[in-house]
Amino acid sequence: xxxxxxxxxxxxxxxxxxxxxxxxxxxxxxxxxxxxxxxxxxxxxxxxxxxxxxxxxxxxxxxxxxxxxxxxxxxxxxxxxxxxxxxxxxxxxxxxxxxxxxxxxxxxxxxxxxxxxxxxxxxxxxxxxxxxxxxxxxxxxxxxxxxxxxxxxxxxxxxxxxxxxxxxxxxxxxxxxxxxxxxxxxxxxxxxxxxxxxxxxxxxxxxxxxxxxxxxxxxxxxxxxxxxxxxxxxxxxxxxxxxxxxxxxxxxxxxxxxxxxxxxxxxxxxxxxxxxxxxxxxxxxxxxxxxxxxxxxxxx
Amino acid sequence: xxxxxxxxxxxxxxxxxxxxxxxxxxxxxxxxxxxxxxxxxxxxxxxxxxxxxxxxxxxxxxxxxxxxxxxxxxxxxxxxxxxxxxxxxxxxxxxxxxxxxxxxxxxxxxxxxxxxxxxxxxxxxxxxxxxxxxxxxxxxxxxxxxxxxxxxxxxxxxxxxxxxxxxxxxxxxxxxxxxxxxxxxxxxxxxxxxxxxxxxxxxxxxxxxxxxxxxxxxxxxxxxxxxxxxxxxxxxxxxxxxxxxxxxxxxxxxxxx
Numbered sequence: 001x002x003x004x005x006x007x008x009x010x011x012x013x014x015x016x017x018x019x020x021x022x023x024x025x026x027x028x029x030x031x032x033x034x035x036x037x038x039x040x041x042x043x044x045x046x047x048x049x050x051x052x053x054x055x056x057x058x059x060x061x062x063x064x065x066x067x068x069x070x071x072x073x074x075x076x077x078x079x080x081x082x083x084x085x086x087x088x089x090x091x092x093x094x095x096x097x098x099x100x101x102x103x104x105x106x107x108x109x110x111x112x113x114x115x116x117x118x119x120x121x122x123x124x125x126x127x128x129x130x131x132x133x134x135x136x137x138x139x140x141x142x143x144x145x146x147x148x149x150x151x152x153x154x155x156x157x158x159x160x161x162x163x164x165x166x167x168x169x170x171x172x173x174x175x176x177x178x179x180x181x182x183x184x185x186x187x188x189x190x191x192x193x194x195x196x197x198x199x200x201x202x203x204x205x206x207x208x209x210x211x212x213x214x215x216x217x218x219x220x221x222x223x224x225x226x227x228x229x230x231x232x233x234x235x236x237x238x239x240x241x242x243x244x245x246x247x248x249x250x251x252x253x254x255x256x257x258x259x260x261x262x263x264x265x266x267x268x269x270x271x272x273x274x275x276x277x278x279x280x281x282x283x284x285x286x287x288x289x290x291x292x293x294x295x296x297x298x299x300x
Numbered sequence: 301x302x303x304x305x306x307x308x309x310x311x312x313x314x315x316x317x318x319x320x321x322x323x324x325x326x327x328x329x330x331x332x333x334x335x336x337x338x339x340x341x342x343x344x345x346x347x348x349x350x351x352x353x354x355x356x357x358x359x360x361x362x363x364x365x366x367x368x369x370x371x372x373x374x375x376x377x378x379x380x381x382x383x384x385x386x387x388x389x390x391x392x393x394x395x396x397x398x399x400x401x402x403x404x405x406x407x408x409x410x411x412x413x414x415x416x417x418x419x420x421x422x423x424x425x426x427x428x429x430x431x432x433x434x435x436x437x438x439x440x441x442x443x444x445x446x447x448x449x450x451x452x453x454x455x456x457x458x459x460x461x462x463x464x465x466x467x468x469x470x471x472x473x474x475x476x477x478x479x480x481x482x483x484x485x486x487x488x489x490x491x492x493x494x495x496x497x498x499x500x501x502x503x504x505x506x507x508x509x510x511x512x513x514x515x516x517x518x519x520x521x522x523x524x525x526x527x528x529x530x531x532x533x534x535x536x537x538x539x540x541x542x543x544x545x546x547x548x549x550x551x552x553x554x555x556x557x
Contacts, residue, residue, distance in 0.1 A: 026353050026354070026368050026382055027353055027366050027367065027368020027369070028353070028368050028370070028373075051382070052431075071429070072429060072430060072431060073428050073429055073430065073431030073432075074426075074428045074429055075428035075431075077329070077365075077366035077367060077368065078329050078330075078364075078365035078366035078367070079365075081428070082428070086426050089423070089426045090423060090424075090425070090426045092422065098414075098429055098430075099430075100430040100431070100432070100433075100434040100435055101352065101382065101386060101430065101431050101432045101435065102386040102387075102390075102391070102432070102434075102435045105381075105382045105383045105386065106383070108383075109383050120387075120391065121391055121438070121439070121478070121479075122438075122476065122477070122478065123434050123435060123437070123438035123439075123463075123464060123478060124438055124464035124467060124473060124476040124478045125410075125434050125437065125438070125461045125462060125463050125464040126461065127414070127420075127460045127461040127462065128414070128430065128434070128462070131420040131460075145477070174379075175370065175373040175379065176353045176354055176355065176368050176370075176372070176373055176379060177354065177379060177380070177381055178353060178354060178368075178381065178382045179381065179382050179383070181381065182381065182383060231370055233370050233373055233374075237370060238365075238366065238369060238370060240365045240366075243365070243366070244365075287370070290374055290375075
């Protein structure tokens with residue numbers, strides 16, 4: 001049964017005010033189009049979880065969508081400070097919960113596996129453990145030694161962008177595959193956005209690349225270029241110029257508001273946003289082909 | 301001889317020289333990335349570069365701005381999930397070297413990258429936080445730290461311990477049972493600090509044209525000076541050529557003179 005619907009319908013149907021949300025992707029495949037649609041639909045009081053909030057949550061926090069962020073590295077990757085989220089934390093305007101990268105990803109792994117918590121080796125650095133009461137100690141029943149435990153994260157909604165999916169949501173991803181699989185299995189609802197919608201036959205031609213099976217997916221949305229200014233491996237490049245420019249845009253409330261007015265509220269959907277970027281940017285983000293060698297699954 | 305090298309050049313070149321051929325290194329963006337790529341193009345061609353985004357054996361064709369740049373994926377040996385990179389590679393003990401940095405580094409090499417001030421709930425300055433640093437500091441066999449030598453960056457004690465050095469002394473780290481060896485060297489723009497037998501950072505080498513008084517003045521505790529203070533070998537022309545012409549031709553990290 002086809003799950004293909006518009007992104008706007010998917011967000012309005014599956015994202016409710018107050019929901020916890022995990023928009024997946026470590027630098028790669030970040031679902032900006034969905035973030036922008038959440039802003040357009042004026043969703044409120046969301047709990048935004050991501051290892052790296054990145055610009056997608058900076059923009060959503062600036063638009064007033066969030067009551068809390070959960071993160072493990074709050075910076076503008078490669079550039080510096082993530083000004084909006086940082087300012088909101090420093091002024092005490094939103095709640096936050098913090099982990100190391102491994103702590104954050106282990107929370108998703110526990111959620112994905114149906115476990116109540118995940119344990120990890122101690123690191124001897126105890127400040128975060130003292131600051132965050134949800135990081136606890138458990139005893140290894142075999143050695144009697146202490147381990148660190150973090151609670152499962154089961155977001156209400158995961159939003160995952162993929163290179164290609166079929167109508168049922170069976171999805172191929174490649175390149176940096178950060179935490180998409182874990183987020184999809186951990187979440188209660190999964191919204192998939194895809195560069196391309198392909199026949200099931202294409203998915204079945206390379207099953208090792210299917211990280212997300214369709215039966216855990218609720219909505220499939222065809223949204224090309226959905227990641228800008230992040231990227232989709234093999235489809236378009238990361239817009240580093242945008243990440244650097246955001247450092248200036250995000251310096252004042254006025255300039256962020258003006259950016260949101262022009263680029264998010266001022267565009268009706270992602271297609272319009274992408275066209276507005278213009279031919280010069282499209283050209284700059286083009287990527288030359290580099291194919292993998294085919295493999296033989298064999299006919300049995 | 302007079303010092304004519306920039307801080308970045310001194311820190312990058314001296315850090316690169318600490319890498320051994322065959323090392324598996326957990327690479328950070330910016331200066332550590334330059335150091336690792338420099339080492340790979342000079343004395344350590346068999347360096348395996350791992351990035352926390354889950355990329356193993358990256359051969360970046362261009363300088364990545366972020367730690368998850370697509371150039372790291374194309375042509376890599378392997379790509380895995382973030383869970384796998386931290387569990388199977390780092391926690392399991394498959395990483396030889398990690399690079400760290402931070403807003404504060406204290407007397408025992410503990411690092412703060414989380415908040416300035418002592419009130420976590422009401423931070424005076426909120427920094428990005430751990431990312432992978434807490435894990436690298438604990439589980440990589442050897443850690444190196446690159447940082448400009450400034451008093452505010454070298455307090456006696458960090459405001460917040462994001463990543464463990466030697467805690468309050470080497471014995472305490474050893475008793476904690478973490479598998480990694482801790483910070484082996486801190487490369488600054490004045491010289492190099494190494495932990496002594498108690499894990500206390502001690503000035504052991506100076507860059508050309510720098511002196512111990514500068515290091516003492518720019519350190520927030522009473523800095524110990526090694527009895528035999530060494531002098532680092534200045535960056536050579538080939539190292540500088542690779543840095544400026546091959547690795548950072550657009551001047552993203554290295555300012556042109």
